Amino acid sequence: MTAAEILAIGDELVHGALLDTNSRYITRELESHGLPVRRFTVVGDDPQQLAAAMADACRRADVVVATGGLGPTLDDRTREVAAELVGAPLQFDAAAWEMVRQYLSSRRRPVPESNRRQALFPLGATVLSNPVGTAPGFRVRIDRAELFVLPGVPREMRVMLQDHVLPFVAALPGARPTAQYYLRVVGPSEALLGERIAAFMVADRNPAVGVTVSAGMITIRIVATAATAAAAAAMCAATADELRPLLGEWLLAEGLAELPELAVRRLAAAGLTLATAESCTGGLVAAALTDVAGVSAVFRGGFVTYSDASKLGELGVDAAVLADHGAVSEAVAAAMATGAANRLGARLGLSVTGIAGPDGGTPDKPVGTVCFGLAADGRARSWTLRIPDLGRDFIRQRAVVEAWAALLRLPTST
């Protein structure tokens, strides 16, 4: 069966200075075009290690997509290693060099001689143009694999994957389209959910059903393979229909979109506007919202109130309420939500105030105590979550999930 592997190249990856995010993007694209991915490998620039990993991948897979090691600096060795495996010399490609020169010149940037290295390719390889950077890629046959070598800079890799790799993949005779569908669940533990849906989580099921846990949210992944993309999507939908009744109120959202995007769409559809007031999440909710295209139609702005003074001053939280209940309290959360909405003229106000730790916990309000407020048209409700103290980052992330849950669970007719 036709299958792919992904190879991420760079000392900065294998020694941990940088996280490999390219492979995840590539696997999603290849699989949605019908080519299953079996393995990723991350390896450094050391020529011997790189040659071994590249040869291994090209022996096992039909298509190998490699990223990284095409830069102008001398520590980048991917070209040399691929040429060695092909058994061909590197050759200077004048047309590719002209593309590099033009790219730099048109941006009024100098054209360092060292960039000439980026126009070297194994003899016989096909040069892959890079419209958004200086590193062209190449495509070459090694062992049983068609090897595509792309730059490691994510935005360059993405454009070149679309331009050069996906058309090839879509035309493969053995390609079996897959479709994915996600159900997002908040509430149960992984084991409890697993028992509830155990009948679905069996080997060799198609669609396959798997679960992934992150900061209080469980994602149920449904992945189907079929003769056509439409048939695979229909199979996913049928499995989702069977799962839905088992999930009940745990089910928060559906589909591949991330929660902030769903929340923005929900607000836009309801014609609602939102203001936020964040204490322990410190702007994470606002930052995720403002990453969504089209958010300006619904998001009026936010406050990061990291001190009692700013809760009082900016949001008009009553000093007596703050003194009586403390900054982390449902009363203050409600006042923050109302204050944020009022100050920015939004119909909804959403607030988060809590103790993310490591310090600041008390017997009454241990680390992980987080209060939320949601104000709608002047009336506010508030609630408290006791998040397990699994670290500051976990508590902040779990609180952010609760913010999305609050927005996604708004009654449709507010």
Next chain:
Amino acid sequence: MTAAEILAIGDELVHGALLDTNSRYITRELESHGLPVRRFTVVGDDPQQLAAAMADACRRADVVVATGGLGPTLDDRTREVAAELVGAPLQFDAAAWEMVRQYLSSRRRPVPESNRRQALFPLGATVLSNPVGTAPGFRVRIDRAELFVLPGVPREMRVMLQDHVLPFVAALPGARPTAQYYLRVVGPSEALLGERIAAFMVADRNPAVGVTVSAGMITIRIVATAATAAAAAAMCAATADELRPLLGEWLLAEGLAELPELAVRRLAAAGLTLATAESCTGGLVAAALTDVAGVSAVFRGGFVTYSDASKLGELGVDAAVLADHGAVSEAVAAAMATGAANRLGARLGLSVTGIAGPDGGTPDKPVGTVCFGLAADGRARSWTLRIPDLGRDFIRQRAVVEAWAALLRLPTST
């Protein structure tokens, strides 16, 4: 030479639902304890694929750290696959089951029968206790490797790596301690910087020198190997001393700490307090600041001003200034910075207002135009950056880097 590989297991990883962040953490820890990492592999839960990847790693490396596939659900198959490679049956471990039960009971959570799977281990394996979750790990010899199998949940993996793996690694006879040191550079292109420091970026140099680019910042990584950790650190320092004069004003910061942490330390050392006002970065600066422990001593709070009305109302930006210059202008940036500092009683105000795209650009102010303001004790200065339009995310991230640069380049005696 003794070397390690890392194996990350899970359909959610190889099919792209989740990003593997564990391997990066593990490589840093193993290498700082003297064990070089040669390769990471990411593979799914399919038993055949997993067995092949696990066998490959155990044939090449002396130590293999595997994460994932130890959950209670039936899609997790790491135990079964390891047992098959060992050639031993799975055996129920009553003591491990008691640990799982106690962990759940002490948190007043139900004890589902499906969790019993988590107490199954290959006969002859050493059980590795998990003090922070329900999935114990195990250690077993396969081929030339000592294989450590840990859960995939990051916080559980981290504790168990510290408890069970690193003591083993530190005692290895062939362990060669390494040290790392980073120089953070803002200004030149990668090629230009590469030419300047080309003499350092040669194969087999010790310390090795490499560069990594992300959103306008270049990190120069210096990695030394020596007989002792102290000797390796001294070698890094010596190379940094040689590089520094070549970098001049490009050099923004040094050391392994991330920029937000360095910015907070800098403010704390100078006794300064800060307020932020963010438009196109939408809370990213505040969110990163509030992720730093001890930030409450310096950070007074922030505003996410996503509409003109909020710039006027909350920050007291003059309506005439806004009308004359537009929201993305140095005049408004200066007024936002001053307003944020005044409103929250902070000595410094930092503002970001720009066009992150994809819409909103004009011939005069194309997408990527971002204005910054920095107010100190009532006086404000402002400046503009023309960030290449490499996507909304790139523009936002580059703007955030500029915010750290502004804070880190404050004169020491403000």
